[in-house]
Amino acid sequence: MTATPLLVVRDLTIGVPRKGREPIILVDKASFEVATGERFGIVGESGSGKSMTLRAIAGLLPKGVKVLGGSIEFEGSDVLRMSKTARRNLMGPGIAMIFQEPMTALNPTMRVADQIAEGLRVHRGMPKAAARERAIDLMKRTGIPDAERRAAAFPHELSGGLRQRVMIALAVSCSPKVLLCDEPTTALDVTVQHQVLKLLEDLCDEFGTSLVFVTHDLAVVNQTCQRLAVMYAGRIVESGLVGDVFPAPRHPYTIGLLNSAPDFDKPDRELVPIPGFPPNLAAREPGCAFRPRCPFAIEACATTNPPLEWVEEGRAAACLRAGDIAKREVLA
Structure with missing residues (x-):
């Protein structure tokens, strides 16, 4: 990114400590940056870690869930090292959050x-x-x-x-500099959803507010966000500009999400669900977490958990076959 980042998340690890055993890792070394005025999306299935990431930024993790490592910097200061008073004062004018269900938040x-x-x-x-x-x-x-x-x-x-x-x-x-949105339109009908998304865009443009938008709805990200991160089993597996990732994804999970979502420009396209189920985070197996559900899996995927690496300028993917996937002309 060329602009100075307003929010920087580095190697954020969130988990549930267990006495005498390894913690259950809910978010595994997530890293991303958000510039001033930028709209950034985080997508993935339920349990992928996207909401936990947002709640860690806001300091609202559920009881028993802890930040185990990494940093969250806002305007150059690590919020995880702030006092409770300083962090409480940050919420409102610095960082604000919109929850999925206002009835439980108000x-x-x-x-x-x-x-x-x-x-x-x-x-x-x-x-x-x-x-x-x-x-x-x-x-x-x-x-x-x-x-x-x-x-x-x-x-x-x-x-x-x-x-x-x-x-x-x-x-x-309080005109916050960063607005965190945790699936704020999920419980709304389509018409109201569109109105709320347009309202958020207009308000962010008016106040120069950065937006971090968590959702499972790819259409919402496509309408609202400029860049995105795709999360699976607590890890970011792909990131880049929305206009680059959606037409030509580099990770099999992103392909699966796109193939299982309606495309209103292609109403006759058959929807293809992702087979299987997300992994049990309390009993992680070696290798890539998406391997049991992946049509591109090879033998090495059973033992190698690939890191998130740059595959081209502005694009990153955590897949051993990202280069092979790039050669495909259409989504599989």
């Missing part, structure tokens, strides 16, 4: 405008009345109709789409 006992205003009062020092006025303005800008009336509503009184807009208004209220 406080059910607080009116929605008060929840948005709270961050403005804490981080910006705004008076109560001014913070509430700004909260209502943000609700209007996120497309919530009749915002003045709905400002007094509790989360359960709003639809799923409106709750997600409240969550977005809350997240962008």
